Amino acid sequence: MDSKKIKQLVKGLNEKLENWDWEKALASSQNETTTRNFLIHPFLGLLNYDRIDDYTHEVTADLGKKKGKKVDVAITLGGKNPIILIECKKSTVKLNDNHYRQLREYCTDVNTSKIGVLTNGIIYKFYSRDNTNTLQTSPFFEFDLSNYGNQDLELLALFMRNVIDVNAILEVAEEIYFLDKFDEALYETLVNPSDELIKSIYNNMGGKRKTDKVYSKIKDLINGTSLISTSNRIIKYEASISNSGIITTQEEVKAYNVIKTIMAMSSKFKNSDLERISFRDLKGSFLVLFDDNQKKKICSLILKENSKIIEINGVKHSLSDTNIASITKLKKELVESALTYV
Numbered sequence: 001m002d003s004k005k006i007k008q009l010v011k012g013l014n015e016k017l018e019n020w021d022w023e024k025a026l027a028s029s030q031n032e033t034t035t036r037n038f039l040i041h042p043f044l045g046l047l048n049y050d051r052i053d054d055y056t057h058e059v060t061a062d063l064g065k066k067k068g069k070k071v072d073v074a075i076t077l078g079g080k081n082p083i084i085l086i087e088c089k090k091s092t093v094k095l096n097d098n099h100y101r102q103l104r105e106y107c108t109d110v111n112t113s114k115i116g117v118l119t120n121g122i123i124y125k126f127y128s129r130d131n132t133n134t135l136q137t138s139p140f141f142e143f144d145l146s147n148y149g150n151q152d153l154e155l156l157a158l159f160m161r162n163v164i165d166v167n168a169i170l171e172v173a174e175e176i177y178f179l180d181k182f183d184e185a186l187y188e189t190l191v192n193p194s195d196e197l198i199k200s201i202y203n204n205m206g207g208k209r210k211t212d213k214v215y216s217k218i219k220d221l222i223n224g225t226s227l228i229s230t231s232n233r234i235i236k237y238e239a240s241i242s243n244s245g246i247i248t249t250q251e252e253v254k255a256y257n258v259i260k261t262i263m264a265m266s267s268k269f270k271n272s273d274l275e276r277i278s279f280r281d282l283k284g285s286f287l288v289l290f291d292d293n294q295k296k297k298i299c300s301l302i303l304k305e306n307s308k309i310i311e312i313n314g315v316k317h318s319l320s321d322t323n324i325a326s327i328t329k330l331k332k333e334l335v336e337s338a339l340t341y342v
Contacts, residue, residue, distance in 0.1 A: 009157035010150065016046045022122075022145050029091040029121055036072065036088050039121030043145075044073075048161040053078050071106045074113075081112035083166055091121045103127070104135040114166050115173075122146060128173040138180070140173040147293060183275075193222050228257070248281045251303050251324055255310075258327050259288050259299065259334060266335050273342050290341040298338045312337050 025042065029035040041051065049055055055075040074082035087103040089095060099118055107116040107129070116135050118125045125139040141155050148156075158169050189197065198218050199210075207214065232253045256279045263269050263277060280287045280294070286303065290296035299312045308319040312333045320326040327334075 005163075006154055006157060009160060009163065010153045013046065013153055013157055013160070017145070017148075020046065026091055026122065032072075032088060032090045035091045035121040039091060040073065040086070040088055040119060043121070043124070047156075047159055049075065050161075054161060069106070071110065074110070077161075077164065077166075082110050083113060084115045084117060085110060085113045086117040086119060089118075089120045093120050095120055095123060095125065100125075100127075100135075100137075107135050108133075114170060126173075128170055128177075130177075136173075136177060140176040147295060190222060190227060193219055198222075232257075246281050246283055248279075248286075249303070252279075252281065252286045252301065255286070255301055255303065255324050255327060256288060258325055262328065262331050262334055263338055266331075268335060268339060269342065273338075276341075277338070290338065296341045298341075299334060 020042065022039065022042075025038040029038045044051075044055065054077060055073055057073060071082070071085050072088040073086035075084035075086070077083050085103065085106050087099060087106065089099055093099075095118055103116045103118050104127075107113045107127075111133075114129065116127045118127070118139075122145045124143045126141040126143075127135045127139050130136045141152075143152055143156050155172070158164065158172065195215075198215050201218055201222075202210065202215065205218075232250065235248055235253055236250060260274065260277055264274055276290050277298070278289055278292045280289055280292065284302065286301045287294065288298045288300070290298065299310055301311075302309045303324070308324070310317050310319055310327060310330065312330065313336075315333075317330055317333075
C-alpha cells in the first residue's frame with residue numbers, strides 16, 4: 001500500500017475515532033456482553049466491518065476434552081472460515097496471561113485463523129502465529145483507545161475492511177517480531193564481543209600490528225562504563241544533526257541517567273518497567289517519560305546555567321547549580337510519580 005493511500009486511511013480513521021464518544025460507551029460497559037455491544041462492535045464498525053457479512057459471534061472451538069467452547073468474535077471476511085479470532089473481556093478487566101492462553105487455545109483449535117486479538121474494548125492486542133503454528137507469546141501490535149499516535153493508526157489502518165490483506169499484515173508482524181529481538185541481540189553482541197567486532201574496533205583505532213594481548217585489552221574496554229559514555233555521545237550527535245534545532249546537552253543526559261538509576265535501585269520496578277522509561281527533549285524543557293508518552297510524564301527539567309528546576313507532579317523543585325546529582329534528594333517523589341504508570 002502506497003504512503004498516500006495510508007495517509008488517507010489514517011486521516012479518515014483518526015476523524016472517526018475523534019468523533020466517537022467511547023468514554024460514554026465505556027460507562028455503559030459493565031460486563032462482557034455490554035462491552036462487546038457498546039465498545040467492540042462499534043470499534044469494528046469504525047474499521048468498516050459489517051456484522052452480518054464480515055464477522056460472527058460465538059464460533060465453536062472444541063479444546064481437547066472441553067467441548068462446545070465458543071469464540072467471542074470470529075472475523076471471516078465474507079468467507080466460511082474464521083481468519084481472525086477475537087477474545088473479549090469486560091472493560092473493567094485488566095488483560096492478563098490467562099486471557100492470552102485462552103485466546104491461544106482457540107487459535108490452535110481453529111486452524112484457519114491467522115491472527116488472534118485479545119481485548120477489553122479499550123485495549124486491543126494483536127497476535128500472529130509463530131513457526132510452531134501457535135500464537136506468539138507477545139502482541140506484534142497493541143492499540144489503546146485512550147492513548148494512540150500516528151504510528152498506531154498506520155498499523156490499525158491495515159486492518160480496515162476495504163483494504164485488509166492478511167498476508168501483508170503477517171509480513172509486517174513477522175518483521176516487528178524480528179526487530180523486537182534487536183535489544184537482546186545487541187546486548188549479547190556487546191557482553192560477549194566476537195573477534196570480528198574487536199577486529200573492527202582495532203582497525204578503527206588505526207591498529208597496525210595485531211597481537212592477542214592488544215585484542216584482550218580492547219575486549220576488556222567494551223564494558224558498561226565505556227558504553228554509557230559512547231551512548232551519551234551518540235545521543236548528543238543525533239540531536240546536533242537533527243532539523244529541530246534542539247540539542248540534548250550532556251547535563252540533560254546525566255540527569256536522565258541519574259533518574260533512571262534511582263528507578264533501577266528501587267525494588268518497586270521490574271526490568272521490563274525500566275525499559276519503558278525514556279526521554280524527550282523539547283524546546284525549553286526536557287521530559288522523562290514512560291512509554292515515550294507525554295501523558296505519562298515522570299518529571300520535566302529546565303536546566304540553565306544559573307537555574308536548574310525539576311518539576312514532579314506539578315511541583316517545582318530547585319536543584320543545585322553545580323551538581324545535577326542533587327536530584328537524588330527527590331528520590332521518593334520521583335519513584336511515586338513513576339509508580340503511577342506501572
